[in-house]
Structure formats: C-alpha cells, structure tokens
Amino acid sequence: MNKLSNTNHPFWVIVNKEIADCVRSWRFIILIFIIALTCMGSLYTALTNIAASIKPNDPDGSFLFLKLFTVSDGTLPSFVVFISFLGPLLGISLGFDAINSEQNKGTLSRILSQPIHRDYLINAKFVAALIVIGAMLFVLGFLVMGFGLIAIGIPPTAEEFMRIIFFLVVSLFYVAFWLNLSIFFSIRFKQAATSALACIAIWLFFSVFYNMIINLVGKALSPAGMASEYQIISYQRFMLNLLRFAPSELFNEATMTLLMPSVRSLGPLTMEQVHGAIPSPLPLGQSLLVVWPQLTGLIAATVICFALSYVSFMRKEVRSR
C-alpha cells in the first residue's frame, strides 16, 4: 500500500506546481524586493521614533512592542500603512493572469481534459497564492518582530504576540480579497492586461476616488448648524458606514484596533458614553469583539469574489486557444 504515499492527490499536484511557478517568477521576486525594502524602511522609522512615542499616561504605553508596527514620524509610513497599500498590489499581481494566461497558452484545455474536477484548478490556484502570500506576510511580520526585539531589547508579552498574529491573519484576509477579485477578472477578461487594469482601476477607485466621492456626499448631506446632537451622530454614523464599503477602510479599522489596545469603539461616542470611562487598554478578546463586524465584512467580500469566480469558471466553455 505504498501507492497512496507515492502519488499525491491531483489537487496538491497543481498546488505544488503553482507555488513553484510563483516563487520562480520575476514578478514575485520584484514584489518581495519592494515589500522587504519598505518593511525595513518602516522598521527603521519605528525604531528611531519609538522613544519619542512613549508619553506619560499613554494607555498604550504598556504595549511598546506593538508600536513597532504603527509608529511613524510622518516621513515614512508605518508597517501597517505599507501593508494596507501594498497588500492589494500583491494580491492583484498574483491573480490577474491566473486563468486567462493558461487559456492563451493553450494549456487550459489540456489540463482540463485530464481526469480532475474543474474546480481543482481554480481552487488550487487560489490556495497556492494564499500559501505564498501567507508565508511572505508571516516572514515579514516575524522579521520585524525579530529586529525590533534585538533593537529595543524588550520582549513582547503573550498578548502582544497574539495581537500581532491576529493582525497578520487579518492582513492575509485582506490580500485574499484582492487575490480573489483579480482571479475573477482573469476569468472574465481574455487579455491579462485588461484584467490587471480592471483590478488596478478598482484598487485606485477605493484608495483615491472613493474618499473624494464620500466627501462630496458628506457635504451635500451635512446637517445644519442647528442640528440636534442625535442628528449629528446619525450623520456621522452614516458617513462612516459609507466609508466602510471600501475594503481598505475595513482593514484599517481592524488593524488599528488590534494594534492599539486603547481603541474602544470604531464609531462616534457621546460624552455620556465616554463619561467615567478609564482610559485603559482593552483585553485582546474585547478588541476582537470590537472589530468582529469589520472582519466578517472582509471575509464576506472575499467569499463573494470567490463565489463569483467559481461560478463563472464552472460554466465557462473551454476551447483550445
């Protein structure tokens, strides 16, 4: 019965091949170079500014280690900002030609005429890219932790460590969303360039134009000066909810809450709600509870994209070239 151990399941055969392809490709080398460089840059700013960031009575003061990921002096963005900016690029670049390049090379009909389920191919491509991205994010996260440990000499507490792990997992979901979106476009569009452009257009829309549009809407809807407290709060809530349609906003809120334990709420708070509250950090469980809607939203968006690409791929007619 040695046969089982010798022959891999076809699904993992494809995953293996996809990972190998990905790691050997130039685009991955370029990306990892850019991302490693920016992470080193952000680590450098964090380390030079970490001393200045400690203020008396700072509720986050006891979470010095987390500041490695969030502190910046304004010249270079922090690690978190870099991930929220470059993560989509990473996801898009690994997925935008997933299916259409196989179609254009003529390999798609050859692979699909092998005795495998059709969804193996698309699932395997997704899993392979996710494994690569996950490995990369965790390596970078741990590198930053390692260098930080050497530089500041204060080890992270168990809670800080767990917070960082959760942050990395959330980042993975965020990148997975963009990955799925780009895989979907790679099925929809025949040309790899078109699908790449479509993904980048959506990314730019959410990172640049969406905020502008929201601001315009906000100005049009803003309550008059005489508005009651209740009206102002509901207006604020409405604007925030509009913003939350952008995946990057969900990601930012989730990571900020996870990495800054003093964040207690992501919506507007009235004076009565704040009154009497002690400015102390939340435990991890409570922070997770605060960002649970954001996490669910992010995962839901990822699943929707995947479902869309799954359905359109399963119904696609596969012709040679």
Next chain:
Amino acid sequence: MCQHVIELAGLTKKYGDFTAVDNLNLNIRQGEIFGLLGPNGAGKSTTILMMLGLTEPTSGSVKVCGVNSTTQPIEVKRKVGYLPEDVGFYDDMTGIENLVYTAALNGIPKKEAREKAEQLLARVGLSGQGEKKAGKYSRGMRQRLGLADVLIKNPEVIILDEPTSGIDPAGVREFMELIMQLSREEGLTVLFSSHHLNQVQQVCDRVGLFGGGKLLAEIELTDLHKVEHGLDNIYNQYFGGGKGV
C-alpha cells in the same frame, strides 16, 4: 467491453440562435480509426468538447465507453486522451516535466511517470529533446509532445482535433504513420478530426462527413476507396470543388 466506444444520440448544441451541432447520431466502434471530416466551423470541435464534458450539450447525450460525459466527465477523461488543435505547454518547464505533470494529474507515481515519459518521447521521435524547455520546441515538436502527453495516461480512446495543422508535409506524413502504428499496436480507438481530405483518407477506417452541424454521410473506407479516390467524389458532392481547404 462495450462494442461502441463512443455513442452520440440526438446531440445538439446551440449558441443563442446559432446551432453548432444539430441532432447528431453517431457510433464509433472499438479499435477503429474514425475520421471526422468537414470544413471549418462544421461543428467538429464542439462535438469533441461535448464528448469530454468540456461544454454541455443543449440536448441529447454523449456516452464514452458507456459513461455519460456530461454527468461523469472525470470517468470519461480518465479513459480518453485529447489532443487539442495547437496544443499548449508550460514554456518554462522541460518537455519531460510537462509530461510528468500530466502523469501526476492522472495519479501516476513520479518514478514510473518519468520512465514512461522517456519511453514515449522516444516513441514519438523526440528522444534527446526531453530536457529542452517546451518554449523552445517548434510547432511540429509541440504536436509530437502533445501526442506523448495524450498517451502517458494509457487511454482507451484518443481524440485528435486537427492535429496536423501547422506542420509541414513531411512532418504530417510521419505524424499520421505514428497514429496508425499506435492504433494497430495498442488497439486504441482513434477519433481524428480534420479538414484535410487526403489525410483522413490515408489513415481512417471509417469517415463521417460533417457540415453545418450535421452528419451528412458515414462512409466505410475500403481499400477500393483509397485507390480510386472515391471519397473525393463524395466530398465534392457535398461541399463542391476542391480537396478540402
């Protein structure tokens, strides 16, 4: 074993208003070389895609070795090797690696697959070229590699869709001889789709004339036909003038 390896019954495929394949009934026997002959756009490729379960028929049914291709494509694809027109390979993998990958998808252990790949490369006349990247292969070599790729999973049936397009005449002759040899030696059933009348005439036992999604005629090619070019007349009768495209 089933007597009819491929059974098509009332097979129809519509794209909107356009009918690509129209109520097709066809049986292909065990061990024969069957030619699908017809001009471009006659519905040959669509029929083949339906046999492999790569597209769904609008109505009718396809059975390969008694297995329904639409509902159980995996079983069918285990038995059928398919060489598409202008087959593609992963350019940055060598010829051998491409074959071993296909073998792995068919659940063949790596060591066995490698040995088999070497044998098949020799068989299709590519010995010594296995370590070359598939991207460096010429069109003719790619087509030969495609044949090796089809054979590595030990199929019972092979379907060749315009396998000779883009190969020079000498290459075509060798390729056709290879197919005949394989069919005789391994007892494979071969479905050979082409618009070249003389190629079909050269190798096939039986020919189905295709036009406008319909099967116009089914002809047993006896040796008499081969000598007297009887098929020419029949072909001309249906498609008028010329020896195919």
